[in-house]
Amino acid sequence: MxxxxxxxxxxxxxxxxxxxxxxxxxxxxxxxxxxxxxxxxxxxxxxxxxxxxxxxxxxxxxxxxxxxxxxxxxCRDAARPEVAQLTEHKLQEIRHRMADLDQLQQELERLLKLCRGSDHGCPIIDGLDTPD
Incomplete structure (x- = not known):
């Protein structure tokens, strides 16, 4: 074989x-x-x-x-609408994740800026320790 x-x-x-x-x-x-x-x-x-x-x-x-x-x-031709819908849904998920990642980036940048501007303690740990 x-x-x-x-x-x-x-x-x-x-x-x-x-x-x-x-x-x-x-x-x-x-x-x-x-x-x-x-x-x-x-x-x-x-x-x-x-x-x-x-x-x-x-x-x-x-x-x-x-x-x-x-x-x-x-059945590519017959399935085209379903494939397009599946892909659109995936694109929406990715857009949401990108928005979440953008928000995360901003938060980490804020924490890092606080850390660099501080002479004592750890603003990053303090920031993570603070409830939302």
Missing amino acids: SGLSIGETARQAGMSVDTLRYYEKIGLLPRIARDTGGRRRYESGDLSRLHFIQRAQRCDFSLNEIRQLLEFKG
Whole structure:
């Protein structure tokens, strides 16, 4: 039987062997073909699917969202509205997180400014110790 071993596939995909097994276990990868010794043998389509998963993760899609995207992949034209809605929702989440991070940045800058302007005590710890 041809195909790549799990170790070679993991190396080419830049993932761990455990991740490959996990993706198969949760259904992100279909059941992988086995050789006569029971060892997994990955084909080029499996590797392409792993790269798709990685790219989707870089766009901050969760594993459940990636599962949906993989399902939509088979009917791209019909699924376009659902994919657009999923992506819009993801974009909104990211905008909210960016706003939270901006607020966090401002708070840390404020604490650091207090620290640099103080000759005694620790304004950062005092600031964190103060209830909201």
